[in-house]
Amino acid sequence: MDLSLLLIALVLGIVEGLTEFLPVSSTGHLIIVGDLLGYNDETSKVFKIVIQFAAVLAVCWDYRARLGQVAGGLASDPVARRFVGLLFIGFLPAAVLGLMFHSTIKALLFNPLTVATALVVGGLIILYLEKRAYHPGIQSVDEMRWADALKVGFAQALAMVPGTSRSGATIMGGLLFGLSRKTAAEFSFFLAIPTMFAATAYDLYKNRALLDAGDLPVFAIGFVASFFAAMLAVKVFIRFISNHTFIAFAWYRIVFGLIVLATWRLDLVAWSEP
Numbered sequence: 369m370d371l372s373l374l375l376i377a378l379v380l381g382i383v384e385g386l387t388e389f390l391p392v393s394s395t396g397h398l399i400i401v402g403d404l405l406g407y408n409d410e411t412s413k414v415f416k417i418v419i420q421f422a423a424v425l426a427v428c429w430d431y432r433a434r435l436g437q438v439a440g441g442l443a444s445d446p447v448a449r450r451f452v453g454l455l456f457i458g459f460l461p462a463a464v465l466g467l468m469f470h471s472t473i474k475a476l477l478f479n480p481l482t483v484a485t486a487l488v489v490g491g492l493i494i495l496y497l498e499k500r501a502y503h504p505g506i507q508s509v510d511e512m513r514w515a516d517a518l519k520v521g522f523a524q525a526l527a528m529v530p531g532t533s534r535s536g537a538t539i540m541g542g543l544l545f546g547l548s549r550k551t552a553a554e555f556s557f558f559l560a561i562p563t564m565f566a567a568t569a570y571d572l573y574k575n576r577a578l579l580d581a582g583d584l585p586v587f588a589i590g591f592v593a594s595f596f597a598a599m600l601a602v603k604v605f606i607r608f609i610s611n612h613t614f615i616a617f618a619w620y621r622i623v624f625g626l627i628v629l630a631t632w633r634l635d636l637v638a639w640s641e642p
Contacts, residue, residue: 374589376407381419381590385597388423389557390605391494391536391617392624396483399530400628403480403640414578417571418587419594424564426598427557435561447510454512458521458555459562465525466567473528480628480639486531487625494618497540504548509555512547517555519545524559531625534560540614549609557602 383401387394398416402408407415428435441448506512523541527534535556542552572579631637 373407373586376405377415377586377590378593379405380407380415381422381593382597384416384419384590385423385426385594385599386601388420388594388598389427389535389560389602391490391533391539391614392621393483393487393490393527393531393533393536394420394423395478396487396531396533399478399483400480404637408640410575410578411580411583414572414575415583415587415590417568417575419590420564421568422591422594423598424560424568426595427560427602430599430602431557451509454509454514454517454555455558455562457514458517458524458559459566461518461521461525462528462563463566466528466570469528470570473530478530479641481632481641482529483531484625484628484632486529487621488629490532490536491618491621491625494536494540494614494621497544498613498615498618502543503546504543504551505546506551507548508551509558512551512555516542516545516547520547520552520555520559524556524563534563536617549614550606553606553609 380398380401383397384394387397395416398419399408402412402416438448438451442452506516520538520541523544524534524538526532527537535553538556538559539549539552542555543549547555628637628639632639632641
């Protein structure tokens, strides 16, 4: 096994885990870093699916007590059933629109230049939303209404454009619709579970011909790195947003996106183009 490929797997696994649940676009980072490292062949498609799955498993582990409580109470607890109902409603827009446009978007928009542009635009939107008056009326996920979940679900669907950020779209959408910062972040984490499980199953099925036992060591390293990096990122992120705004993430997106665009414009890096 090529040691350089194992190192690339480690780097991309860490990148995925650290960025999946932050409002900076993990898919965008994987496209950019993968392109920079030269890991953008057919096998990389399956690898990225595997490490994204590892990240969502990390959230399942981190919130295992709440998820176990919900699973155990589905038969008798109306609060648990309502929680699952909220996730289902929030999941629907991305599921329906994803089935309709997933292949087209992947073919046309999955490239570093589109990602960089979306990073900058998304950063500017975050700055705008953070400048608005902020009066959250919903302090926990259990206080959310069906309409709140549906609106956040439509916001999540915007993240089909790479570089937008699934967590960024759902969290900022949550803030716009009256959720507190912590509630918006936690609902984003929970909503990621059905969304990413479904996306993983769909992508693996479509790319099943690319699965090869010889790639197992590379996938295993990326999986483990993504899992533990995601666990760390979620814990730090929840503590951070308890006392801070999302402005730092906005400026990170803008600067990172502009660097990629500048290196392309000046021919410093041979980025893949649409």
